[in-house]
Every structure is written in C-alpha cells, then in structure tokens.
Amino acid sequence: xxxxxxxxxxxxxxxxxxxxxxxxxxxxxxxxxxxxxxxxxxxxxxxxxxxxxxxxxxxxxxxxxxxxxxxxxxxxxxxxxxxxxxxxxxxxxxxxxxxxxxxxxxxxxxxxxxxxxxxxxxxxxxxxxxxxxxxxxxxxxxxxxxxxxxxxxxxxxxxxxxxxxxxxxxxxxxxxxxxxxxxxxxxxxxxxxxxxxxxxxxxxxxxxxxxxxxxxxxxxxxxxxxxxxxxxxxxxxxxxxxxxxxxxxxxxxxxxxxxxxxxxxxxxxxxxxxxxxxxxxxxxxxxxxxxxxxxxxxxxxxxxxxxxxxxxxxxxxxxxxxxxxxxxxxxxxxxxxxxxxxxxxxxxxxxxxxxxxxxxxxxxxxxxxxxxxxxxxxxxxxxxxxxxxxxxxxxxxxxxxxxxxxxxxxxxxxxxxxxxxxxxxxxxxxxxxxxxxxxxxxxxxxxxxxxxxxxxxxxxxxxxxxxxxxxxxxxxxxxxxxxxxxxxxxxxxxxxxxxxxxxxxxxxxxxxxxxxxxxxxxxxxxxxxxxxxxxxxxxxxxxxxxxxxxxxxxxxxxxxxxxxxxxxxxxxxxxxxxxxxxxxxxxxxxxxxxxxxxxxxxxxxxxxxxxxxxxxxxxxxxxxxxxxxxxxxxxxxxxxxxxxxxxxxxxxxxxxxxxxxxxxxxxxxxxxxxxxxxxxxxxxxxxxxxxxxxxxxxxxxxxxxxxxxxxxxxxxxxxxxxxxxxxxxxxxxxxxxxxxxxxxxxxxxxxxxxxxxxxxxxxxxxxxxxxxxxxxxxxxxxxxxxxxxxxxxxxxxxxxxxxxxxxxxxxxxxxxxxxxxxxxxxxxxxxxxxxxxxxxxxxxxxxxxxxxxxxxxxxxxxxxxxxxxxxxxxxxxxxxxxxxxxxxxxxxxxxxxxxxxxxxxx
Amino acid sequence: xxxxxxxxxxxxxxxxxxxxxxxxxxxxxxxxxxxxxxxxxxxxxxxxxxxxxxxxxxxxxxxxxxxxxxxxxxxxxxxxxxxxxxxx
Numbered sequence: 002x003x004x005x006x007x008x009x010x011x012x013x014x015x016x017x018x019x020x021x022x023x024x025x026x027x028x029x030x031x032x033x034x035x036x037x038x039x040x041x042x043x044x045x046x047x048x049x050x051x052x053x054x055x056x057x058x059x060x061x062x063x064x065x066x067x068x069x070x071x072x073x074x075x076x077x078x079x080x081x082x083x084x085x086x087x088x089x090x091x092x093x094x095x096x097x098x099x100x101x102x103x104x105x106x107x108x109x110x111x112x113x114x115x116x117x118x119x120x121x122x123x124x125x126x127x128x129x130x131x132x133x134x135x136x137x138x139x140x141x142x143x144x145x146x147x148x149x150x151x152x153x154x155x156x157x158x159x160x161x162x163x164x165x166x167x168x169x170x171x172x173x174x175x176x177x178x179x180x181x182x183x184x185x186x187x188x189x190x191x192x193x194x195x196x197x198x199x200x201x202x203x204x205x206x207x208x209x210x211x212x213x214x215x216x217x218x219x220x221x222x223x224x225x226x227x228x229x230x231x232x233x234x235x236x237x238x239x240x241x242x243x244x245x246x247x248x249x250x251x252x253x254x255x256x257x258x259x260x261x262x263x264x265x266x267x268x269x270x271x272x273x274x275x276x277x278x279x280x281x282x283x284x285x286x287x288x289x290x291x292x293x294x295x296x297x298x299x300x301x302x303x304x305x306x307x308x309x310x311x312x313x314x315x316x317x318x319x320x321x322x323x324x325x326x327x328x329x330x331x332x333x334x335x336x337x338x339x340x341x342x343x344x345x346x347x348x349x350x351x352x353x354x355x356x357x358x359x360x361x362x363x364x365x366x367x368x369x370x371x372x373x374x375x376x377x378x379x380x381x382x383x384x385x386x387x388x389x390x391x392x393x394x395x396x397x398x399x400x401x402x403x404x405x406x407x408x409x410x411x412x413x414x415x416x417x418x419x420x421x422x423x424x425x426x427x428x429x430x431x432x433x434x435x436x437x438x439x440x441x442x443x444x445x446x447x448x449x450x451x452x453x454x455x456x457x458x459x460x461x462x463x464x465x466x467x468x469x470x471x472x473x474x475x476x477x478x479x480x481x482x483x484x485x486x487x488x489x490x491x492x493x494x495x496x497x498x499x500x501x502x503x504x505x506x507x508x509x510x511x512x513x514x515x516x517x518x519x520x521x522x523x524x525x526x527x528x529x530x531x532x533x534x535x536x537x538x539x540x541x542x543x544x545x546x547x548x549x550x551x552x553x554x555x556x557x558x559x560x561x562x563x564x565x566x567x568x569x570x571x572x573x574x575x576x577x578x579x580x581x582x583x584x585x586x587x588x589x590x591x592x593x594x595x596x597x598x599x600x601x602x603x604x605x606x607x608x609x610x611x612x613x614x615x616x617x618x619x620x621x622x623x624x625x626x627x628x629x630x631x632x633x634x635x636x637x638x639x640x641x642x643x644x645x646x647x648x649x650x651x652x653x654x655x656x657x658x659x660x661x662x663x664x665x666x667x668x669x670x671x672x673x674x675x676x677x678x679x680x681x682x683x684x685x686x687x688x689x690x691x692x693x694x695x696x697x698x699x700x701x702x703x704x705x706x707x708x709x710x711x712x713x714x715x716x717x718x719x720x721x722x723x724x725x726x727x728x729x730x731x732x733x734x735x736x737x738x739x740x741x742x743x744x745x746x747x748x749x750x751x752x753x754x755x756x757x758x759x760x761x762x763x764x765x766x767x768x769x770x771x772x773x774x775x776x777x778x779x780x781x782x783x784x785x786x787x788x789x790x791x792x793x794x795x796x797x798x799x800x801x802x803x804x805x806x807x808x809x810x811x812x813x814x815x816x817x818x819x820x821x822x823x824x825x826x827x828x829x830x831x832x833x834x835x836x837x838x839x840x841x842x843x844x845x846x847x848x849x850x851x852x853x854x855x856x857x858x859x860x861x862x863x864x865x866x867x868x869x870x871x872x873x874x875x876x877x878x879x880x881x882x883x884x885x886x887x888x889x890x891x892x893x894x895x896x897x898x899x900x901x902x903x904x905x906x907x
Numbered sequence: 908x909x910x911x912x913x914x915x916x917x918x919x920x921x922x923x924x925x926x927x928x929x930x931x932x933x934x935x936x937x938x939x940x941x942x943x944x945x946x947x948x949x950x951x952x953x954x955x956x957x958x959x960x961x962x963x964x965x966x967x968x969x970x971x972x973x974x975x976x977x978x979x980x981x982x983x984x985x986x987x988x989x990x991x992x993x994x995x
Contacts, residue, residue, distance in 0.1 A: 090939065147981030204924050206978070212988065234994060237993075237994065238990070241993070243988070245986050295989075305994070305995060308993045409924050480995070682941070690952045715969060715971040716971055717969065718969055719968060724972070726976055727968075727976075728975060730976070731976060732979070733973040733979075734982070734983060736981070738980070738982065738986065739986060741983075741987075742983060742986050742987035745991060746991055746994075749994065750994050754940060769929060769932055769933075773929050776925050777922060777925065780921045780922055781918070783958060783962055784914060784917075784962075787914045788914060884964075887963070891958050891962045893961070894962075895955040895956045895958050895959065898954050898958070899948075899951050901928075902928060902948060906928060906929075906936070906992050907936075907947070
C-alpha cells in the first residue's frame with residue numbers, strides 16, 4: 002500500500018508510516034497522557050486539603066502509582082520522541098527513518114500500552130505499590146484479590162511499552178548511523194539528534210532489563226513462579242533489575258530535553274555552543290556511567306557497605322560531566338546576545354530547575370545523607386525538579402519547533418505568560434517541599450498531626466506546621482496546571498490563524514530542518530541534502546542546467562549550479578517516488594498484541610473487561626474492511642507476494658469476525674462473566690491474529706529504498722536490516738542476560754552448591770543427559786542454517802530446502818526431548834514452576850528459550866515455503882533473509898550454550 | 908577454506924567442546940567444584956564466541972558490530988556481578 006491520504010482524512014493517521022505524521026501522533030498522544038497524569042496529580046493535592054479526603058487509602062495509592070507511571074513512561078519519553086520522530090530525519094538529511102513500518106508499530110504499541118495501563122484502573126484497581134513496583138507488594142500474594150487482573154494488566158501494559166521502546170531504539174540507531182546526508186560527519190550531527198542517539202543507546206540496553214523484570218513479574222502473576230516472593234533475595238532482585246533500568250531512565254528522560262535545550266540556547270544566544278566537543282564527550286560519558294550507578298537507589302536495602310561506597314563514588318562521579326554541560330550552556334548565553342523569546346525562557350527555566358534538582362540529588366548520592374533523606378519529601382522535590390526540568394525544556398522545544406511543524410506562529414505574549422505562570426506555579430509547588438523535607442512520603446492523610454521521630458534520639462516531632470507549606474504547594478499545583486490551559490489555547494488558536502511562517506521564523510538557526518518549508522513536504526527537502534562541501538546543499542537529479550545537475554543553496558534564495566559535483570550527481574538515483582508511506586499492518590499487529598495482553602491479564606479471573614476487549618477487534622475489523630477494499634481498488638494488477646498480501650488483508654476480516662462470533666456465541670457480552678477461560682480464548686484469539694498479522698506484514702510489498710550517497714560510519718558495508726538485527730540482538734543479550742543473571746543472583750543468595758539439594762526434585766532425577774542431547778541438537782541446527790545460507794548463495798534450491806528442513810527437524814527434536822524431560826519432572830516427580838524457586842528459575846528460563854525455538858520454527862516453515870517458490874537465491878536483498886534468520890537462530894543457540902551448564906551441569 | 912568446510916570444522920569443534928564439558932562434569936566437578944565451574948563456563952564462552960565469529964559472521968562484519976555485542980555482554984556482567992557481589 003503506497004498512497005498516503007491527505008492530512009484531513011482520518012485514514013491517513015491510521016495508516017501513515019511517515020516520520021512527521023508519527024511525530025505528531027506521538028505529540029498529541031503524549032499530551033493526552035500528560036493531562037491524564039496531571040489530573041491524577043491534582044487529585045493527590047486535593048486529597049490533602051483540609052477536610053478534602055476524596056480518596057480512600059487504596060485509591061490514593063493507585064492514583065500516586067499511576068501518576069508516576071503515566072508521567073514517566075507515557076508522557077515524558079514519548080513527548081521527547083515526538084520531536085525525535087519529526088526532527089531527527091530532518092536534521093540528518095534523511096527522507097524518513099530506516100524502518101518506517103516499525104516506527105508506526107512503535108507508536109501504536111505505545112498508544113495501546115497506555116490504554117492498557119488506563120484500563121487497569123477499571124479492572125478492580127491498578128497497582129498500588131508506587132511507580133517502582135517494589136517487591137513483594139507487586140506479587141499476587143500481596144495484592145488485593147479484587148485488583149489482581151488490573152495489576153497484571155498494568156505489568157503487561159508496561160511490557161508492551163518496553164516492546165515499543167525497543168523497536169524505536171533499533172530504528173533510531175540504524176537511522177542516525179546509516180542515513181546521514183553525504184558529508185555529515187557524526188561529530189557534526191546537530192545536538193538534538195546526537196542527544197537522541199545517546200538516549201536510544203541507553204534505551205536499547207536499559208529497557209531490556211525492564212523487559213526481563215516485567216517478564217519475571219508477569220510470570221509470577223500468571224504462571225505462579227516465585228521469583229519476587231523468594232526468600233533468597235526476591236525483593237532485592239527486583240530492586241536490582243528495576244534500578245539497572247531505572248537510573249539510565251533518568252537520563253533517557255532528560256537527554257532529549259538537554260539536546261533541545263542546547264539547540265534553543267544556541268539559536269537565541271546567536272552563537273555556537275561553547276565547548277561543543279566537550280559537551281558531546283560529557284554526554285557520551287554520562288551514557289556509559291549511567292549503567293554503573295544504579296545501587297545508589299538501594300542504600301537502605303541489605304546490600305553491603307563496600308558496594309554502597311563504590312556506588313556513592315560513581316554517583317558523585319556522574320555529576321561531573323553534568324557540571325561541564327551546565328557551564329557550557331551558561332557560558333554560551335554569556336558570550337552570546339540573548340533574545341528573550343518564549344522558547345528561550347522555557348530553556349532557561351529548565352536549566353534552573355535542573356541545577357536545583359541536580360544539586361539536591363548529590364545529597365541523596367551520599368550514603369549517610371541518604372539514610373536521612375530517603376522516604377521523605379526531599380526525594381519528592383528533588384526528582385520532580387529533575388523530571389520537570391526535562392518537561393519544561395521540551396515545552397520550550399514545542400514552542401521552538403511549533404512554527405516548523407505547523408507553518409504558523411503563536412502569540413508570543415501568551416507564550417511568555419505561560420512561562421511566568423508555570424515557573425511561579427512549579428516553584429510554589431515543589432520548593433516548599435525542600436523546607437518541610439521531613440514530611441514522610443506516601444501518606445494519604447496528613448489531617449491528623451504528623452508524628453516524625455527524630456532519628457537516633459527519643460524525641461518525636463508533632464508538627465502540624467507542615468500543613469501551611471503543603472497548602473502553598475497545592476496552590477502552586479493548580480497554578481502550574483492552569484498555565485497549561487494558556488498553552489493549549491495559544492497553540493490551538495494559532496493553528497487556525499493567518500500568522501504563517503516560511504522556512505525559519507528564528508534568526509541564527511543552524512540545523513537542516515530550518516532550510517525547508519514549514520511544514521516540510523512529504524520527502525522533507527527540495528532535493529537530496531548534502532554537506533559534501535562543508536555546508537548544506539540540495540542536489541536534484543532532474544533539472545540539469547549544464548549537462549550536470551542543479552544544486553540549490555541551503556537558504557534557497559539563489560539556486561546555484563556547481564559543476565564540481567555534477568559527475569557525482571549524474572549517478573544520483575531518485576527513489577523518492579518509489580517509497581511507500583502507508584500500511585495497515587502496524588496498527589493491526591499492535592492491536593493483536595493488545596488483545597493478547599488483555600486476554601493474558603485475566604487468565605486467573607474474569608471481570609468486566611469485555612466491552613473494552615471487544616471494541617478493539619471491532620475497530621480492527623472495521624479498518625480491515627476499508628483497507629482491503631481500497632487496496633484491491635488501487636492495485637488492479639498484483640502478483641506473487643502482493644497477491645498473497647491481498648488475500649491476507651481480505652482474510653483478516655472473516656478471521657476477526659469469526660473470533661467475535663465465537664466470543665458472542667459462547668459467552669455473550671452482557672452477563673455470565675464468571676469463568677476464567679474466556680480470557681484464555683481472548684489471549685488465544687489475540688495471539689492467532691498477531692501471528693497472522695505478522696506474516697501478512699512480512700508478505701506486504703513495502704518499498705523503503707536504502708539511501709545512496711550517504712554517510713554510514715561506522716557501519717559501512719552492512720545493510721540497514723542487518724544493523725537493525727544486530728542492534729536487536731544487542732538488546733536481547735541484556736534481556737536473556739538479566740534472566741540468567743536473576744537465576745545466578747537467587748542461587749548465589751540461596752547458597753550456590755546447595756541449590757539442587759534444596760529443590761523439591763530428587764537429585765537422581767536431575768540429569769545432565771537431556772541438556773547434553775539438546776546442546777548437540779541445537780548446535781547441529783545452527784550448522785544446518787549456515788549450510789542453507791551457503792547453498793542459497795550458490796543458487797542451489799534443493800540444498801537450501803534440505804538444510805532448512807533439517808533445521809526444523811533439529812528444533813523439533815530439541816522440543817521433543819524437552820517435552821519428555823518436562824513430563825518426567827511434572828507428572829512423575831511432581832516438580833513444577835510453582836514448587837520452589839528452583840523450579841521457577843528452571844522452568845521459566847528454559848521455557849522462554851523453548852518459546853524462542855518455537856518462534857524460530859515458525860519462521861523456518863515460512864522460509865521453507867518461500868524457498869520452494871524459488872526465493873533466496875544469489876546475492877540480492879531477498880537472499881539475505883536466511884542470513885538474518887540465521888542471526889536470530891544462532892543467538893538462540895548461544896543462549897542455550899549458557900543455559901546448559903547453568904541448569905544441567907552446575 | 909570453503910565456507911562449507913569451515914562451517915563443518917566449527918561444528919565439529921563445538922560438539923567436541925560440549926563433550927569436554929560433559930566429561931569435566933563427570934570426572935572433576937565434585938572434587939574441584941570452583942575450578943571446574945570456571946573451566947566449564949569459559950568453554951561455554953569460547954563456544955558462544957565461535958558461533959558468533961563464524962556462524963554469525965562477526966569476523967567479516969565491521970568491527971563496530973562486534974562492539975554492540977561486547978557492550979551488551981558488559982551490561983550483563985555488570986548487572987550479574989554487581990548484584991551477586993552486593994549480597995556477599
């Protein structure tokens with residue numbers, strides 16, 4: 002599907018894969034979640050008004066938890082990635098992201114994961130244990146029975162969100178590394194895009210740890226494993242996994258804001274950032290350091306003093322590069338001539354917030370001070386200053402880039418009024434919390450006198466005086482919230498005004514997005530951007546003036562020719578009209594995953610989830626009907642895989658209808674919701690449809706021309722797809738590593754060599770042989786995959802099919818052996834994943850691995866089928882498919898090479 | 908060496924190393940647990956490296972691809988070693 006409907010059409014926003022459209026979708030959706038999470042914040046403040054007890058204790062806990070989760074995950078990062086989506090390709094001179102359909106899928110998974118989170122409120126209640134989801138309050142044994150489904154939905158929603166983030170990380174990394182315009186060296190990439198590059202590096206690895214934590218937690222909920230209930234450090238394991246993700250997350254949230262801040266300061270100071278090179282080095286240093294500071298969040302746990310000391314040092318150490326960055330920004334302002342526009346005011350405000358948030362954070366990095374401050378409002382004030390610094394900088398970015406995105410200028414006075422009100426409101430809200438820092442966190446009711454014991458003494462402070470400060474904070478909260486009403490009014494009204502802007506409304510802008518129309522056209526630029534001669538030029542492959550090619554200058558005021566590059570440009574292919582920009586499958590596939598997730602959430606219980614669940618397939622079916630009709634109408638002559646795609650599109654409608662009919666026929670949607678098996682059918686139906694949509698997406702003809710004449714250091718010589726695959730595997734190393742690491746941690750805590758003695762499995766039943774046989778089988782299947790690739794490259798169809806077939810048989814043998822082994826354990830020895838933590842780690846680790854083997858087998862069937870049609874011969878792009886699959890399969894093999902000694906030998 | 912011959916040699920080596928791991932478990936693990944464990948895990952690392960280098964063709968790819976893998980592996984080591992040491 003190639004045609005992209007006009008922006009006025011609703012369909013466009015459902016099928017678009019264009020980065021600018023996706024950026025706008027991210028922007029609107031993240032603002033939607035900002036409003037939702039902001040209202041929850043106001044509820045928290047209202048709760049503390051005198052006599053204002055509007056929530057029960059349990060409701061208050063849910064509101065606090067959901068406020069944190071929604072703000073951090075579903076507002077802040079996606080808000081930043083609205084700008085990343087819109088402006089990174091523009092800044093690096095690319096036409097789109099490397100994988101446009103994957104980008105659309107990231108967005109839909111983000112939206113649906115957020116809806117799942119919101120839905121959890123209405124399933125008996127969402128999580129109540131705070132945004133950190135600390136164990137053991139996150140496991141079923143400590144969750145109110147009525148809220149079990151909601152809790153599980155929240156966890157699965159988080160896992161969906163992480164999936165979205167991982168896809169996005171792979172996409173942005175591939176794009177920035179391999180799709181920069183000719184001559185744009187990595188060091189010259191604009192600071193916002195560089196900050197996104199470092200952000201997605203952190204995302205790639207940090208979110209994999211969160212995914213591992215979510216999988217283990219989901220397993221504790223759905224499969225009855227005992228990871229976080231384990232007496233062998235279960236609670237501590239969660240904090241390790243969570244904060245290994247959680248601390249980089251602080252910089253993941255803040256770095257895009259820092260990049261935007263640097264751009265804004267440069268533009269409105271009218272000069273290049275002072276110490277730009279060192280600023281970049283400092284950011285890169287923080288990116289690495291962010292992974293070795295996580296235990297400073299755990300100073301009050303049972304970890305030993307030497308490790309606390311090490312992490313105190315690394316924590317203080319990470320503040321140093323930030324000092325450099327702050328001074329670089331301040332000095333740039335001093336050296337330049339500042340223009341006090343709305344974006345600049347927000348950037349300055351953000352910098353002030355960050356300085357306050359950063360300095361107060363250093364206090365928490367010191368072990369002794371943290372013993373005092375932990376669990377108080379000092380922490381609340383500190384992290385809100387840091388987080389709000391990011392949010393405020395990004396609001397500045399919205400004011401900075403709004404004219405580019407819309408082609409309209411807003412009212413500057415209202416923008417500044419927004420800033421003044423927000424600045425006063427925010428400081429009224431959070432600064433008093435530093436003053437009354439002794440206030441304990443997480444209380445739902447301060448109406449009675451607060452009793453706060455003075456540590457190490459017999460004294461207790463009975464202090465109602467805190468109330469005044471908290472009431473000031475509440476007034477500040479409402480002022481802060483009100484300021485956003487001004488922003489919404491200003492921006493929406495300006496959208497329909499006649500204050501149009503050309504390329505750039507600001508003086509001294511330096512990056513490529515300002516050298517094209519506002520808003521930019523679908524292909525972004527009037528020609529192929531190049532920095533080959535040190536400045537931005539556009540090459541067009543069509544209008545030759547002297548037998549060469551016309552080259553237009555960046556400001557496009559006086560198009561000029563440059564015979565010097567003509568010979569280079571004669572070869573310039575013009576793919577712009579070949580690229581596809583629309584596909585239904587990202588939406589449909591994501592919807593399938595949502596249905597699966599919602600089905601999984603209630604496998605233990607049944608609840609009033611059905612209207613929501615059913616609305617999704619109805620919606621999907623509706624768009625499927627429209628999409629299929631349009632597709633057939635616009636593609637009269639289709640053949641090969643496109644014919645298959647057409648059939649899949651058409652087939653999706655009866656499949657969805659069949660699923661709906663089955664639900665209605667068996668259960669109805671009005672009453673009788675007492676059996677858990679309905680959730681099973683939803684999960685099963687969702688899974689079937691997800692697999693189906695995945696295959697259909699694979700068959701869809703979707704052209705994304707690999708750019709030529711571009712900078713690809715340091716990944717020259719590999720395709721975008723191969724780099725994307727390797728990045729995905731890099732993330733998977735952390736995912737599996739965290740799963741195995743969790744096992745190592747619990748076993749270590751439990752006593753390494755006593756592990757199997759303590760298990761509910763007779764030692765005689767714990768044999769090496771099944772693992773050994775499976776190791777041989779998997780190694781053999783890896784061998785047959787590379788042979789299939791070698792024969793495909795030689796154009797040997799029969800050899801290719803034979804070795805693909807043997808790969809399938811090797812995997813089948815692996816699963817059969819595993820099934821026999823599991824049958825012995827479960828049915829003869831009575832040892833399961835619920836028996837003890839040994840069983841939990843064994844069955845889940847090897848089970849997740851087996852699931853990867855099964856996924857691989859599905860793909861092998863797909864490859865075998867296509868190979869039988871004559872695909873994958875020679876050295877063309879299609880032939881690489883077996884190689885890409887091989888990367889996945891060998892990785893699954895490598896994981897087993899570690900599972901074998903860990904679970905069978907040692 | 909043709910690619911098929913190379914792949915075959917790697918497969919034979921991987922299978923042989925697996926057999927060595929099994930033999931070590933049978934002969935030495937009970938007597939010298941720590942040492943044997945270290946050797947067995949080192950062999951697994953070598954096997955993983957061989958699969959990565961030749962079956963996944965890391966040896967022929969730009970070195971930066973190998974750095975991605977190393978970065979992921981370092982993350983795992985930091986998390987596992989840091990967490991395990993924290994409870995000693």
